[in-house]
Amino acid sequence: MTDERITFGTSRARWVLAATALGSGMAFLDGTVVNVALPAMGDDLDADVAGLQWIINAYMLPLSALILLSGSLGDRLGRRRVFVVGVIWFAIASVICTVAPNLEVMIAGRVLQGVGGALLTPGSLAILQTSFAPGDRGRAVGAWSGLTSVAAAVGPFVGGSLVDSGSWRLIFLLNIPIALVTVLITLRHVPETRDETATGKLDIAGAVLATTGLAGLTLGLIRAGDHSFGDALVLVSLAVGVVALAVFVEVERRSSHPMLPPGIFANIRFTGANLVTVVVYGGLGTATFLLVVYLQTVLGYSALWAGASLLPMTVLMLALSGYAGGLADRIGPRIPMTVGPSLMSVGFLLMLRIEPGVSYVNAVLPAVTVLGLGLVATVAPLTATVLSSVDDHHAGMASGVNNAVARSAQLMAVAAIPIAAGITGDSYRDPVAFSNGFANALWISAAMTAAGAVLAWVTLADRAVRPVDVHHHPHCALTAPPYAQSRES
Structure with missing residues (x-):
């Protein structure tokens, strides 16, 4: 790896930030716009509820299963190389999704997108962690977070506009120029880094x-x-x-080099935070997946306005997450992570008021606002708890494990909750049937997030906790949140 570290604020730093933010932003944007386009895709591809679930889960499956392995791959083969391969892979898969003549080809394309996402997602943060000078990493990741958050904010507008004015296929075609620019910038301006001390076989x-x-x-x-x-x-x-x-x-x-070392779960706080992750992200993933479809098929929203309906959540996260993290540092994670899932549960119950004839301001806005406040109170303290529960040099791996847990929880919830709620077959095209199933799903999501509040209260008691050393080779490629950036990976 090069000994010349990049200083924040220089021209080279801006190029590296542009490359990593574009690559990650492409994946984030794709996830947002696909949800918005689901009803149109379902009509065009003749997909029932199971088909819509597979359009989502075909991407989440390889992403959940391979994201930890890809961190090890980047450490050994070079983080820039794996990142570039991931971006190109994602772009090729997007072409397949763009031209998909039927549901089967679409699902295959989404699986390939998930593999590409698993390769590029951890690589972007690993590049920042290993390329920038130690004192500048926090600012670099902060800038990266802001830039990638823009993708989440504009996604509903971009996706909705493309679906309403043209075709849902354009949402995948949009990835091609982004990927091209990302690869060109990366090859020209991003240094190659790898972990020369990485030993053992890939898992x-x-x-x-x-x-x-x-x-x-x-x-x-x-x-x-x-x-x-x-x-x-x-x-x-x-x-x-x-x-x-x-x-x-x-x-x-x-295994001597497991991608998911069991020893990391010896710490009750780490285990508790990941259990909260399972139920909170499971409930959130299912409810938001169904809400965007519900607003279009039952309330008659356009794709643009259905996607934009969730924008208050993104705005609240951008505006208040820093304050929530600071509060958790002062008072500990137990209270915020109990209050947060509780607010999310209330937000889901408020969604029961979303019925035909109600206005956005009176029904949808209060629900997504309360849900957003719950996310604000939950996410930053959860991340800090995960990272503080292990030794500093394992922070990246701990973050990666939590990321994989969150995505796996969403994967399983999107598969299981619709059937438990009675949303099957073509019921999403029947406003009455879908309304009943949507209400049932909201109750399930509310129960899951309420359980998350209980888990947080029980497992995150404010007592001194010694970080657990999991005796595992650290994977810098998985270092993610700003809290970890002052640490050497």
Whole structure:
């Protein structure tokens, strides 16, 4: 790796920030706009609820299973190289999604996008962590966070406008010029870095087992919506998923270089924070996935306005997350992470008031505002708790584990909650049926986030906690939140 570290504020620093923010922003933007386009995609591709679930989960599955492995890959092969491969891979997959003639090809394209996302997402922050001078890393990641947040903010407007004025296929085509510019800037201005001390084999067995387990559970749960749990393929899929994940746990326990070291869960705070992550992100992912579809199919919103309806959440996160993190530093994470999920639960219950004929200001805005405040109170303290629960040199790996947990939770929830709520088949095209199912899903999401508040209160008691050393090789490629940037990876 080069000994010449980049100083914040220089021309080179701006180029590196542009490359990493564009690459990550492309993935963030894609995730936002796909949700907005789901009803149009469903009509054009003749997709039922299971099809819409697969459009979301086909991307989340490889992203959840491979994001930890890709950090190790970047450490060994070069973080810039893996990042560039991820961006190109994502762009090629986007072309497949753009021209997809049917649902099957679309799902295949989304799987490939997930692989690309797993390669580029940790790489962008790893490049900042290893390229900038130690004293400038915090500012670099802060700038990166602001730039990538813009993608989340403009996504609903971009996606909605493209769907309303042209075709949903344009949302994938948009990735091509972004990827091209990202690759050109990266190859010209971003230094190559790698971990010369990285030893041991890549945990290929763990990655295969994790992917198989998550895929089996996802397939079984989604298929059960139309074929019931007595269906042979449903039973086989669920069995394969459970067995693969059980073997995965044993393999990780015995491996000298596991991608998910079991020892990291020895700390009650780390385990508690990740349990809160499971229920909070599971409930959030499902409710927001269904809300954007509900607003279009039941209330008649355009794609643009359905996507923009969630904008207050993004604005609140941008404006208040820093204050929430500072508050958690002063009083500890227990109270914020109890209040936050509680507010989210209230926000989901307020969504029960969203019915045909109600105005956005009277029904939708209060619900998403309360939900956004709940997210503000939860996310920053959760991140800080995850990072402070392990030794400093393992902060990047801890952040990566929590990221994988969050995405896996969303994956499973989007597969399971719709069937539990009675949203199956073509019910999303029937306003009455979808309204009933949507209400049931909101109750489930509210219960999950309320459980998150209880878990936070029980597991995050304000007592001195010694960080646990997980005896695992650190992966700089997974260092993510600003809180970790003053530490050497």
